[in-house]
Amino acid sequence: MRRASILHVVTFVALAATAGCQEEAPAGETISVPSGRTLSLIDVITNARGPAGATARFRFLAPGLNADDAEAAAEDMQALCDSFAIKRIEGMVPAPQQIVISFSSEVVPFGEAAPGVVQFFESYRPENGTCVWEVF
Structure with missing residues (x-):
């Protein structure tokens, strides 16, 4: 019985440790956004705390992005958070208190x-x- 309990604790610790690590991005995952731009998911980072505590960072490659795209990018980021990121934070340990796109x-x-x-x-x-937008 004691050996089974230790095995459960070791398994739990291993799962908890990996849950906070950088997650691998799905290979080749591309996402279209309202502006018409097609983005590629670079990665999801969960092992770097933010000001609000546990943070999930969704990083996207946006080829051709330039400084004039700020307004359209803000709208695209809100859409990505609401339709893409929010679904992917379910079950993350610890639960993210903040999402950064x-x-x-x-x-x-x-x-x-x-x-x-x-x-x-x-x-x-x-x-x-x-996703409720916050001043960053």
């Missing part, structure tokens, strides 16, 4: 500065199955 004109390693690359970020609070 980012667009980048080129793939940039998470946390690295890239002054020559256009990037946009928006932050949302998951609430009752929807």
Whole structure:
């Protein structure tokens, strides 16, 4: 009996440890957004806390993105959060208190500065199955 309990604890710890790690993006997953742009999911990062605590970051490649696209990108990010990200945070441990959606004109390693690359970020609070925009 004791051995079975230890096995359950080890399994739980292993699952809990991997739940907070960076998740692999589905290979080749592309998403169309209201602006008509087609994005590619770069990755989902869950192992870097944000100001609100547990945070799920959904990073997208947006080829051709430029500084003039800010307004359309903001609308696309809200749509992505409501239709894509909110569904994918279910069951994450710990439960994200914040969702960050980012667009980048080129793939940039998470946390690295890239002054020559256009990037946009928006932050949302998951609430009752929807995304509530927050000042980032």
